Amino acid sequence: LIIKDNSLRLVSPEQALKELGLTEHQLRFTCRVQLQEPHSDQDTLNRIYTHLKSVLKGYTIQHLPDGAVMVESIVIKVTSSAEEPNLKVILLSWSYQDEELGSFLSTLLKKGLPSGL
């Protein structure tokens, strides 16, 4: 809600910032979660996708063709090294606007994936 030229208007927060001459500051987080998973990176990502689908009802969960899973605006990727192929490093990246969900997901994935997937 902004007051300008003696009139009151409802605008989007982004528009309000612009009209006030301010620029938005993006606060982002990237967290690494390590898991022992004797599967390929791709299979691990599929397992994460299936797990999140069953835990998170009502959220938009997408499996992107470039090898990432997205929950709302949170991006999840899986990597591993040739030396330790079973040690998966899961990268979660989110912005402050998705803070609760990002924090929840990093805590959830830290507990590992259920074996029945």
Add this chain to the structure above:
Amino acid sequence: MEEPPELLSPKPLLSGAVPLEPFLATLHKHGITEVKVEETPEGHILHLQTEDTLIQLEEDGTHIVCGNNEPLRTTLRDLVLRFLQKL
């Protein structure tokens, strides 16, 4: 299992910038003293050596890259937020 958060309540937009020296002083006050500062064309990268964490400070953005240390992440988040305006 802990319940997922309710569908997202909007967070305030952030504005402003995080100034390097005052931010370093704040980290110091919170016991984070081993910080290597690297200059980049867009700003600075802070390497928190003991914590294995990076903080990228730029004029219009801050990126915190950490291991799975949730207490540390939330502490750093709150320290960054002190310098920003919430709208």
